[in-house]
């Protein structure tokens with residue numbers, strides 16, 4: 001029985017899994033209970049009021065309004081309760097903790113390209129230590145994909161042209177299936193992989209066995225020079241362009257006198273679609289890098305821009 005259940009149901013391997021399962025089973029139980037009640041009532045009435053039975057069919061004399069109010073209001077509050085319960089879990093799932101490790105994911109027909117903050121790359125595999133929260137920052141090179149780890153109970157579309165995130169804290173060591181959960185073409189069903197959750201010591205050993213990586217920030221800094229960004233954005237540049245130190249998370253005034261938060265999406269648009277949002281007080285002379293910089297290089301540049309604090313010397 002236990003193995004049968006396990007084969008139907010993925011393991012609970014993240015902090016989110018027990019919460020999602022609790023809602024799932026509560027809904028299942030509630031719906032099952034109501035369905036059972038209705039079925040029993042049908043059976044009972046079928047027999048009691050069958051043709052030819054001598055059951056009393058005169059309208060009841062007791063007042064029906066309180067009865068109807070009760071069966072309307074009770075489910076209303078039950079459903080409202082379910083709503084707030086699920087909303088609470090959902091909000092938790094969409095707010096990664098600040099200390100989460102940021103891992104970049106690029107989906108592509110038909111593989112997952114994964115990059116750690118220290119620059120290590122993996123394909124269709126992700127090795128992470130147990131107990132450390134992980135935030136995935138995801139985008140796609142082509143069509144819509146979806147990063148789904150059943151054992152962690154979270155699932156998020158991966159959309160070209162923008163960043164989506166999901167987070168989790170792995171709580172159980174082991175290997176867990178990764179699926180693409182959005183039909184994305186011929187080999188969609190092969191767009192799968194494994195998440196390896198390891199004990200910290202084991203993870204450290206695994207890390208030591210990997211080739212020394214070039215950190216994402218260092219790669220971003222190099223790209224920032226090689227692509228000529230620093231030619232305009234450095235403090236001593238001849239061209240007037242905004243300094244990018246400490247830009248991440250700031251409120252940036254735009255030329256249409258609106259304010260926008262400089263998040264991943266804003267930085268991405270600034271690089272690929274520079275004329276979409278112009279920083280206030282500057283000429284729209286930045287060239288677009290659309291089609292020249294691929295998603296992974298873009299991730300590196302954004303990681304680099306995020307690493308710059310106010311007053312950094314470049």
Ligand SMILES: [Cu+2]
Nearest residue numbers: 145180184191
């Ligand atoms: Cu896919």
